[in-house]
Amino acid sequence: MDKAMEESMLGALENVIDPELGIDIVNLGLVYGVFLDDDGNAGVEMTLTSMGCPMGPEIVQMVEESLLELPEVKNVNVQIVWNPPWSKDNMSRYAKIALGVT
Numbered sequence: 001m002d003k004a005m006e007e008s009m010l011g012a013l014e015n016v017i018d019p020e021l022g023i024d025i026v027n028l029g030l031v032y033g034v035f036l037d038d039d040g041n042a043g044v045e046m047t048l049t050s051m052g053c054p055m056g057p058e059i060v061q062m063v064e065e066s067l068l069e070l071p072e073v074k075n076v077n078v079q080i081v082w083n084p085p086w087s088k089d090n091m092s093r094y095a096k097i098a099l100g101v102t
Contacts, residue, residue, distance in 0.1 A: 001036045005072065009034040009042065012070055016062040019055050023098055025063070029090025032081065040074030042067050047086045056080065 013031055014024045025031055025046065035043040044063055048056050064076040088101050096102070 001034075005036055006034055008070060009036065009044075009067060009073075012066045013044070013063060015066050016059065018049070019058065020053075021049070021099065023091075023095045025059065027092040027095040028086075029092065029095070030086060036072065040072055042070075042073045042076045044076065044078045045081055046078065047081055049086055051082060 010026055010031065013034070014026045016025045017023065018025055018028055018030070021028065028049070030048065031044065031046045033043075033045040035045075044067070046063070048059065053059075060078045060080070063078050067073045067076045088096070091099070091101065
């Protein structure tokens with residue numbers, strides 16, 4: 001997968017807003033990696049802010065829907081991982097400022 005496609009996928013995922021925090025999952029640092037094979041099968045490795053996140057299924061659905069809007073993507077597989085665990089250090093400068101985190 002080339003860099004432009006990776007950027008397109010991450011750009012699409014910036015439209016997925018964490019309903020509890022009001023910030024997109026890319027800037028929150030929840031997305032660990034994106035992949036796309038030659039057949040249009042996309043993969044996303046990501047985490048959630050907590051293991052008991054009640055919005056998990058909704059976020060996964062939004063990830064799938066946003067990536068399927070890209071013409072190159074035919075199928076989406078979202079893998080939720082807990083290692084490495086998410087922390088506020090994963091957040092972008094933008095997300096930290098928006099949430100008042102230092």
